[in-house]
């Protein structure tokens with residue numbers, strides 16, 4: 001409404017771009033009338049710089065960072081109204097497994113920097129989304145000498161009750177950091193998933209064959225969230241990984257493909273690829289393709 005979140009968003013966008021991922025900026029539909037906005041000394045939201053977000057837009061992306069000013073310690077009604085428009089996505093599982101992060105703005109240092117994200121958790125949980133916090137991954141989150149935004153939940157700024165305070169350079173740096181680390185995290189997961197399952201657009205036999213040649217040993221302790229160097233058989237480029245992967249498969253490379261490899265992965269009713277635990281003799285015969293996927297996610301049982 002007053003531009004603070006929009007300013008943070010520009011830094012978040014820069015950070016996502018710096019990661020090599022594709023970013024698609026949107027604005028949330030304003031719900032207040034011009035008359036009310038004028039009385040509130042706002043109104044920039046009536047002239048959107050970016051396209052208005054529709055629920056369908058979320059189908060195309062692997063992750064979304066919602067920026068929203070706090071209202072009484074939770075998201076503004078405008079974003080809440082958008083959440084309420086996503087019933088169709090909920091019904092079809094359209095957001096299941098997509099990553100989500102948040103950044104915010106509050107008038108005071110204790111006005112909602114944490115609770116705005118915290119109170120959005122029911123929406124993310126019900127949609128099956130995976131929240132990616134900022135944590136204390138940047139020293140500015142722990143900096144105590146000045147009044148500023150930035151919480152383990154996400155980047156933020158302190159706007160003052162009259163909105164007179166603008167985002168500090170450090171707050172913007174943190175927002176950029178969040179954009180980059182979020183996108184790197186999402187890209188790492190998506191690439192790992194593709195490499196492990198051969199699940200690229202169209203899931204061709206070629207993609208399955210490529211997946212078999214993935215090196216199995218990735219040191220997650222050493223590499224953290226970093227993306228491993230691409231191999232000759234890695235068809236999923238980083239730039240495409242935070243949106244629907246349209247990476248083409250290399251022509252003619254079908255070596256080593258078996259009938260089982262050629263089969264596309266099972267899909268859920270919503271069309272989302274699913275994985276199921278292999279059992280018995282079939283499991284014993286299956287090549288171990290999931291090393292990177294499991295390790296980058298902490299070695300959990302994610303099959």
Ligand SMILES: Cc1cc2nc3c(=O)[nH]c(=O)nc-3n(C[C@H](O)[C@H](O)[C@H](O)COP(=O)(O)O)c2cc1C
Pocket residue numbers: 001002003004005006069070071072073074105106107108109110111112159161163
């Ligand atoms: C109805 C209303 C409720 C608000 N509630 C809070 C609040 O609970 N805590 C707080 O720190 N700021 C509160 N604010 C201040 C806004 O968070 C502040 O205007 C906003 O962060 C500025 O961001 P923007 O420029 O992107 O709109 C409230 C503002 C409005 C209009």
